Amino acid sequence: MIAPHPDHPPKTFRIRVRRQDGPQAKSYWQQFDVTYRPNMNVISALQWIAAHPRTADGKQTSPVVWDCNCLEEVCGACTMLINGRARQACSALIDELMEHGSTITLEPMTKFPVVRDLFPDRSRLFNDLKKVQGWVPIDGMLDLGPGPNEPPDTQEMRYAMSRCMSCGCCLEACPQYTLTNHFLGAAPIGQARLFNAHPTGAQLKEERLVTLTGPGGVSDCGNAQNCVKACPKDVPLTEAIADIGRQATVHSIKNFFSGG
Ligand code: SF4
Ligand code: SF4
Ligand code: FES
Numbered sequence: 399m400i401a402p403h404p405d406h407p408p409k410t411f412r413i414r415v416r417r418q419d420g421p422q423a424k425s426y427w428q429q430f431d432v433t434y435r436p437n438m439n440v441i442s443a444l445q446w447i448a449a450h451p452r453t454a455d456g457k458q459t460s461p462v463v464w465d466c467n468c469l470e471e472v473c474g475a476c477t478m479l480i481n482g483r484a485r486q487a488c489s490a491l492i493d494e495l496m497e498h499g500s501t502i503t504l505e506p507m508t509k510f511p512v513v514r515d516l517f518p519d520r521s522r523l524f525n526d527l528k529k530v531q532g533w534v535p536i537d538g539m540l541d542l543g544p545g546p547n548e549p550p551d552t553q554e555m556r557y558a559m560s561r562c563m564s565c566g567c568c569l570e571a572c573p574q575y576t577l578t579n580h581f582l583g584a585a586p587i588g589q590a591r592l593f594n595a596h597p598t599g600a601q602l603k604e605e606r607l608v609t610l611t612g613p614g615g616v617s618d619c620g621n622a623q624n625c626v627k628a629c630p631k632d633v634p635l636t637e638a639i640a641d642i643g644r645q646a647t648v649h650s651i652k653n654f655f656s657g658g
Contacts, residue, residue: 408434411496412454413443415462416505418512421519425512428462429454429501440480440487440495440504441466444516464516471630474565478516479505484570485630487516509569509577523566526582529609532589534599546597559592559638561631568635571628573620580614584625587616588638594645607649616642 410431418425431454432438432446441464448461466476469488476487481495481503495502510518536542548556568584569575575583590606593599610616619639626635 407436408496408500410434411443411492412501413447414501414503415447415515416503417462417515418506420514421511428459430462434492436493438492440478440490440492440502441469441476443492443502444487444504462516463514465518472563474563477507477518477565477567477570479503479507479570484565484567484628486565489630507566507570509572509575510566511577518566520564520566523564523569523583523585526586527564527589530582530586530590530593530606531602531609532586532593534593534596535601536598548597552595555634556592556595558632558634559588559595562588562592562629562633563631565630567628567630568625568633571624573622573624574618579618581618582610582614582616584619584629584635584639585633587619587642588633588635591638591641594642603645604649607646610642611646611650616646619643 411434413430413432415428415430416425417428430447430450430452432443435442438446444462444464451459451461453459464476464478464487466488467473468475471486471489474486477484478487480487480490481498482505484507487504492502504516506512506516507518510520510522513519562585564585566585572581572583575581587610590610594603594606616639621636621639623636626633629635
């Protein structure tokens with residue numbers, strides 16, 4: 399099917415949703431015929447379904463549950479599988495999706511437990527960011543003045559890493575990251591690189607490297623490089639993994655010679 403012509407818009411399009419009533423419940427499919435409006439995105443289609451919770455075969459049902467916040471591809475909360483690919487529902491435009499067919503399939507991400515329907519529990523990702531201490535340690539509320547200067551090439555690298563919105567697309571694509579193992583995955587490794595390169599953040603570098611050389615650390619990466627292709631923010635994840643791998647090696651050698 400080609401994209402809807404502005405002079406002949408379709409009356410409806412179909413959304414197929416993999417639903418799940420709770421964390422332990424079995425998933426099932428439901429289909430909805432949504433009234434077309436120009437410039438819709440997947441969130442506005444889900445809002446339409448919430449206002450008209452009736453399946454394509456006319457059965458009344460509960461509204462589909464999903465998460466969202468910024469609505470401008472910045473918070474990562476609305477990430478789901480759209481036609482099989484992990485991406486943000488707020489930036490997934492219906493007109494573009496309809497270029498590939500008039501049915502759009504929505505599923506929750508598979509690497510996180512499902513809370514309900516399209517709403518995953520991404521706590522593991524946030525806990526892993528805590529484990530790598532993905533922050534600059536500044537104690538107190540006093541104005542400490544400007545921070546230390548950073549060379550432009552470090553700023554440029556850190557800017558690229560700072561675009562991460564913790565959406566989890568890189569984890570969804572990673573063959574090494576599973577529901578049951580403890581691999582940190584690409585996003586926390588990228589954030590460790592971001593903060594290890596910060597003049598003040600580097601105070602925690604060795605502590606981060608203890609985590610990153612431990613179980614589930616950087617050596618669990620199989621270097622399949624799916625993560626970098628899946629990242630909607632073009633975060634240079636393979637560079638980050640290689641850099642943190644080097645930092646981890648230096649850290650382990652230093653530890654070996656210091657008897658640590
Ligand atoms: S390089 Fe491959 S194994 Fe490593 S984090 Fe990326 S997708 Fe996963
Ligand atoms: S690195 Fe990219 S894909 Fe991974 S969580 Fe951050 S923004 Fe999402
Ligand atoms: S709602 Fe924030 S990325 Fe979509």
